[in-house]
Amino acid sequence: MLAGLGDVTSWQEELYVRLHQEPELSMQETRTAAEVTRRLASFGYEVLQVGGGVVGVLRNGPGPVVLFRADMDALPVREATGLPYASTRTVVDHDGATVPVMHACGHDVHVVAALGAACLLAERRDTWSGTHVALFQPGEETAAGAHSMVEDGLVDKVPRPDVAFGQHVLTEPAAGEVAIAAGPVLSTGACVRVKVFGRGSHGSMPHLGVDPVVLGASIVTRLQTVVAREVAPGDFAVLTVGSLQAGTKANIIPDDATLLLNLRAYDLTVRDRLRAAIERIVHAECDASGCPRPPEIELYETYPLTDNDTEVTARVTAAFVDHFGEHRVRHLDPVTASEDFSVIPDAFGVPYAYWGFGGFTADQEPVPNHNPGFAPAMQPTLATGTEAAVTAVLAWLGRPAVSADR
Numbered sequence: 421m422l423a424g425l426g427d428v429t430s431w432q433e434e435l436y437v438r439l440h441q442e443p444e445l446s447m448q449e450t451r452t453a454a455e456v457t458r459r460l461a462s463f464g465y466e467v468l469q470v471g472g473g474v475v476g477v478l479r480n481g482p483g484p485v486v487l488f489r490a491d492m493d494a495l496p497v498r499e500a501t502g503l504p505y506a507s508t509r510t511v512v513d514h515d516g517a518t519v520p521v522m523h524a525c526g527h528d529v530h531v532v533a534a535l536g537a538a539c540l541l542a543e544r545r546d547t548w549s550g551t552h553v554a555l556f557q558p559g560e561e562t563a564a565g566a567h568s569m570v571e572d573g574l575v576d577k578v579p580r581p582d583v584a585f586g587q588h589v590l591t592e593p594a595a596g597e598v599a600i601a602a603g604p605v606l607s608t609g610a611c612v613r614v615k616v617f618g619r620g621s622h623g624s625m626p627h628l629g630v631d632p633v634v635l636g637a638s639i640v641t642r643l644q645t646v647v648a649r650e651v652a653p654g655d656f657a658v659l660t661v662g663s664l665q666a667g668t669k670a671n672i673i674p675d676d677a678t679l680l681l682n683l684r685a686y687d688l689t690v691r692d693r694l695r696a697a698i699e700r701i702v703h704a705e706c707d708a709s710g711c712p713r714p715p716e717i718e719l720y721e722t723y724p725l726t727d728n729d730t731e732v733t734a735r736v737t738a739a740f741v742d743h744f745g746e747h748r749v750r751h752l753d754p755v756t757a758s759e760d761f762s763v764i765p766d767a768f769g770v771p772y773a774y775w776g777f778g779g780f781t782a783d784q785e786p787v788p789n790h791n792p793g794f795a796p797a798m799q800p801t802l803a804t805g806t807e808a809a810v811t812a813v814l815a816w817l818g819r820p821a822v823s824a825d826r
């Protein structure tokens with residue numbers, strides 16, 4: 421079937437350039453979703469709109485159901501790749517601000533690869549049997565999209581898959597290679613908003629107030645002990661204070677301070693331990709400062725763990741080795757980034773595998789995802805993503821070739 425890849429390459433490259441030039445922010449992917457809808461319908465898929473995402477279903481006889489997911493959103497980043505097809509778009513975000521927007525995480529690659537796979541599977545229905553579910557989700561970057569589809573009844577609207585797949589273009593491995601591993605491959609992540617309440621006062625009269633600036637600084641310092649002193653040395657955890665905001669002027673002690681924290685872990689008990697430590701430390705520091713009211717602690721943008729099923733991963737890996745050759749299949753070292761992909765298989769209660777594929781050739785300087793200079797090589801990246809998707813789906817749905825004389 422992959423001999424037919426040449427047929428999809430030209431429209432894929434054209435579509436990639438267009439999507440790259442017209443990126444959309446999380447949960448605003450209307451034009452991308454319309455394009456995906458139109459293409460899937462033209463390939464012969466039944467198409468459903470679910471929670472801001474698009475699902476194409478291709479029923480092709482008896483057999484397993486395989487779900488392949490791609491994400492569609494871009495980021496509020498001003499593109500600095502220098503590419504002839506660089507995005508110059510600005511959009512209005514959910515807070516009403518005008519922001520630049522760029523496919524700085526490569527989700528345009530994911531959309532085009534998943535559409536190419538859907539097209540090839542539709543064209544070569546004679547080589548497989550079962551049902552292919554091509555799912556395009558919105559809002560990965562804000563952890564909202566997979567939840568939005570599940571909340572809109574995804575589980576009741578599409579056939580229950582036996583297995584689910586997702587993939588991401590990365591700076592490693594090299595372009596043309598895939599990387600996969602069983603077990604945790606992406607961390608669980610969460611943001612925490614902490615608001616502490618002091619009592620405002622004149623800067624010259626600190627004894628009449630409760631200073632939230634000193635309190636906030638004390639919380640930041642004390643939080644540094646959580647990973648260093650409470651997490652076992654062999655366990656992975658990150659706790660970053662990304663923002664501390666309080667006050668407006670040198671001679672005013674403000675009323676309150678707000679801290680934004682980010683957590684990562686590969687183990688849910690470690691993550692729970694981080695959360696409990698944050699609660700305990702913030703409350704205790706507020707007590708120590710004599711705050712007039714308790715702090716507010718709110719979790720947001722929570723990402724689940726991406727934990728590849730052992731058997732599914734073994735089967736996908738064997739299919740990759742068979743298709744790409746051993747030298748193009750790498751071990752995926754756990755990535756500290758997070759994904760909401762697993763929300764979808766978890767909603768169905770089915771096993772999954774998630775892998776990375778390379779976007780940068782040897783003569784390019786690899787630039788990390790989310791960087792304004794993130795510019796994966798169009799090829800072999802699109803071809804590798806497309807081939808990986810088809811190969812994994814066929815590892816469940818493929819029929820052994822029937823010889824002509826039977």
Ligand SMILES: [Zn+2]
Nearest residue numbers: 525561789790
């Ligand atoms: Zn991203």
Ligand SMILES: [Zn+2]
Nearest residue numbers: 525527560588
């Ligand atoms: Zn991404």
